[in-house]
Amino acid sequence: MQEDIRQDIIIGSRRFSNYFWTIILFIGGLGFLLAGFSSYFKINLLPFANPTSLTFIPQGLVMTFYGTLSLAISLYILATLVWDIGSGYNEYNKLESLVKVVRRGFPGKNREILLTYPFTNIRSIGIKISEGLNPQRTVYLCLKDERKIPLTPVQQPSTISNLEEEAADLAKFLDLKLENL
Structure with missing residues (x-):
C-alpha cells in the first residue's frame, strides 16, 4: 500500500536565509529610522552614534525613507515566515x-x-x-x-x-x- 503512494515534502519560506535577512533588515532599518528621527528632533536616539549633527533635509529624510523601506521589507518577509508561504x-x-x-x-x-x-x-x-x-x-x-x-x-x-x-x-x-x- 505505501509503495503505491509517494509524498515529497516541500519546505516553503521557513529557511535560514529568510530568518537571517529578516533580522538584518529589521536592525538596519531601525538604525536608519532612528538616525533620521534624531536628525529631525535633534535628540540622540542612537547610543553608538550622534546623528543629531545631520541636517534633516536631505540626509535625515533619506535615512528615514531607507529605514521605513527596510522595516517594511523585513515585516513582509516575517509575514511570509509566519504564514509559511x-x-x-x-x-x-x-x-x-x-x-x-x-x-x-x-x-x-x-x-x-x-x-x-x-x-x-x-x-x-x-x-x-x-x-x-x-x-x-x-x-x-x-x-x-x-x-x-x-x-x-x-x-x-x-x-x-x-x-x-x-x-x-x-x-x-x-x-x-x-x-x-
Missing part, C-alpha cells in the same frame, strides 16, 4: 492514478493551492538546468498539453547528480520517461 507537498498516488501538488499561499479564500493531474495527462518528467548568475535546477512534471509544472522548491540549487537522481527515481516510480528541457 510556499510550503506543501507533492503526492504521487498510483492507487488513484493522480499527482497532487499542494502549496500554501497568502491568507484568503485561496490559501491552499491544490493542483491535481491524472496520470493519463502526464507526458514525462523533465529536468531543466541553467547555469550562470542565477542558476536554476528544476524538476518538472511535463503534461501532454505542453504545460510544465515545477516540482522542486525554490531554494539553493542542489547538485546536478542529486537532481538527476531525484528525477530518475520519480520517473521510475511513475513509469514515465525522463527528458532534458
